């Protein structure tokens with residue numbers, strides 16, 4: 224088994240570290256935040272992720288998993304150092320690589336034996352070459368350091384499962400030594416391994432994410448057309464899904480993709496293409512469709528209502544998808560400012576996202592409107608004039624059509640996730656608008 228260090232304890236780094244420990248490696252997770260390290264040592268995960276805490280506690284107790292702020296002790300004799308720090312989007316769409324550069328510099332100044340540096344963070348094609356040169360430029364000891372690309376394909380909310388049961392492991396290396404090292408590290412996972420060049424590995428990550436984003440935007444585009452011509456996007460998707468070349472997944476139309484990955488990675492690839500004098504028209508279109516899609520329901524509601532001023536507006540779901548407390552690029556963040564500007568009194572409910580949302584919008588008067596956070600769906604719906612569903616949490620899906628009718632002052636519902644059967648809502652007396660499906664009156 225190998226001695227592994229992991230830089231960064233966000234979604235990518237922490238989950239990778241925990242899963243490496245789970246299959247038997249000796250793992251040290253490094254983070255600059257002392258409080259976070261103490262929290263993790265006490266068995267608490269800094270992120271909301273199914274199964275993670277359980278595996279953190281188990282592997283910490285077994286002595287295979289350690290946390291530290293002392294990167295020197297973690298890096299100096301590691302066989303492999305995985306980099307899983309953030310690469311946030313910059314205003315022009317490019318990726319900010321400063322966190323990677325900091326870790327690369329620390330590695331160069333610390334390693335005392337031959338070591339493989341593995342970049343897990345999503346980075347523009349060509350970055351791994353640069354990281355390797357950068358480390359070699361600053362290397363203090365006479366040791367061999369090579370850089371490999373090993374992009375991550377986990378989705379938030381099912382990160383541990385996605386890592387332990389990944390569809391494939393992509394390894395991008397430039398030498399047999401690096402390839403063999405990564406194959407050995409991943410051997411206990413018993414998963415298909417695709418071994419390619421570093422640049423191809425980097426591109427596989429973007430091409431995969433952007434393809435999925437494209438698939439969603441395509442379905443949203445078709446959904447909008449379905450509404451105009453009287454077709455039902457869910458039936459259309461069902462009919463399409465039987466074709467194995469299309470596949471059954473990621474065909475759900477809604478209020479657009481959010482999260483930390485698709486929005487960032489589409490813009491980053493588009494930027495990369497532009498830098499090379501190429502216009503990536505498909506991805507540009509996916510970005511455009513997604514932008515408009517996020518406020519599709521708000522626009523629909525504006526056509527139906529004279530004003531939001533003084534109306535009680537129930538918001539069900541704040542996070543960008545269920546199973547996470549992450550709000551990045553969430554449709555709620557696009558719509559709530561519009562509703563507040565329009566004078567709405569918002570009653571927002573989310574099973575886990577409220578604390579994060581409060582950091583952006585504190586409770587009380589906000590602009591022309593106000594916002595109150597409530598602890599149940601019922602509280603949000605009680606006497607509401609309008610309801611918007613932004614996230615398909617299980618407990619939101621469990622609300623029966625009759626409850627909208629019973630609890631709301633006027634049962635007017637805008638569903639961004641197509642949770643309900645159109646006819647069932649109609650029969651329950653709810654005025655129900657969704658995405659890409661006929662409106663029943």
Ligand code: UGA
Pocket residue numbers: 345375376377378379380432435439472473474475476477478479480481482483484485543544
């Ligand atoms: C995504 C990819 O699914 C992962 O494979 C990838 O590793 C990850 O990005 C990453 O690059 O780190 P994630 O952003 O966590 O994972 O979430 P997804 O489940 O893919 O959902 C992304 C967005 O697409 C959500 O807003 C979701 O609501 C939306 N979506 C998804 C749809 O609108 N329709 C669908 O059919 C599927």
